[in-house]
Amino acid sequence: MSELKAVLWDVDGTLAETERDGHRVAFNLAFDACGLSWRWDEARYGELLRITGGKERLLHDMERRSDGPVLATERARLANLLHAKKNAFYADIVAHAQIPLREGVGELLDECADRGVLLGIATTTSRINVEALLRVHLGDQWARSFAVLVCGEDVQRKKPDPEVYFQALRALGLGPLDVVAIEDSPGGASAARAADVPVVITRSAYFLNATIEGAIAIGPGLGTRSGWTPALHPTLEQEERVGLDDLVDWCAQMDTVSQFM
Numbered sequence: 001m002s003e004l005k006a007v008l009w010d011v012d013g014t015l016a017e018t019e020r021d022g023h024r025v026a027f028n029l030a031f032d033a034c035g036l037s038w039r040w041d042e043a044r045y046g047e048l049l050r051i052t053g054g055k056e057r058l059l060h061d062m063e064r065r066s067d068g069p070v071l072a073t074e075r076a077r078l079a080n081l082l083h084a085k086k087n088a089f090y091a092d093i094v095a096h097a098q099i100p101l102r103e104g105v106g107e108l109l110d111e112c113a114d115r116g117v118l119l120g121i122a123t124t125t126s127r128i129n130v131e132a133l134l135r136v137h138l139g140d141q142w143a144r145s146f147a148v149l150v151c152g153e154d155v156q157r158k159k160p161d162p163e164v165y166f167q168a169l170r171a172l173g174l175g176p177l178d179v180v181a182i183e184d185s186p187g188g189a190s191a192a193r194a195a196d197v198p199v200v201i202t203r204s205a206y207f208l209n210a211t212i213e214g215a216i217a218i219g220p221g222l223g224t225r226s227g228w229t230p231a232l233h234p235t236l237e238q239e240e241r242v243g244l245d246d247l248v249d250w251c252a253q254m255d256t257v258s259q260f261m
């Protein structure tokens, strides 16, 4: 691996636990606002997370229920309506319910900025949702912190397709081994790996036990040094979190690691 030049962040599940308490709740509010009795409980939403993209998730569910519109054009129209409403409710939830950034995320963002490592967003979620979340946590000028922002509407094919990573690398003018991706899900890991981007997995609530292949490291979150594979070196630093040097160490171990993960 060459010198680490950028860290590319997934959003939902990685920057914050937005799925269970954010998007899912907002989808249910949107169903209600449209007079539908449909509800996605936590378990059903966990199944539906296999389908990336909110609109795609709605269509997938609608095609399988007996009380959904029969015509494809009607399903598409309803999905558009529900998705727009969902995003409005989601913005309201993140603005008020304050879904926090996951532990260690803010610190690693700051450390990257301090050490001249570029930041990027590589997500399948809509730009409006990224804005809503990051404005709350990083302020109105949040976008200035990121050298590249590739969102759901920017790609033809969402994760697990690697297009989001190819676009981010092209925009940065970097090769895959110049960067590290941080993801939380099997689909996110597949997308990064298919673009040859080394990926670190911070497991989120919905993917605690999921089989995730090809990561250079997997652990419970950036806020702890325990529970990681490969294990982290003990540190003399006060902080009990994953730092940039750890990402670089994992990259250096990459070839060895892939033999046992």
Ligand code: XBP
Pocket (backbone or CB within 6 Å): 010, 011, 012, 013, 014, 019, 023, 051, 052, 053, 054, 055, 083, 122, 123, 124, 125, 126, 127, 129, 152, 159, 188
């Ligand atoms: C996660 C997703 C998204 C969100 C909903 O993306 O699959 O679909 O659940 O977002 P990532 P939209 O983890 O890559 O951020 O409704 O805006 O599609």
Ligand code: MG
Pocket (backbone or CB within 6 Å): 010, 011, 012, 013, 014, 183, 184, 185, 188
């Ligand atoms: Mg994710």
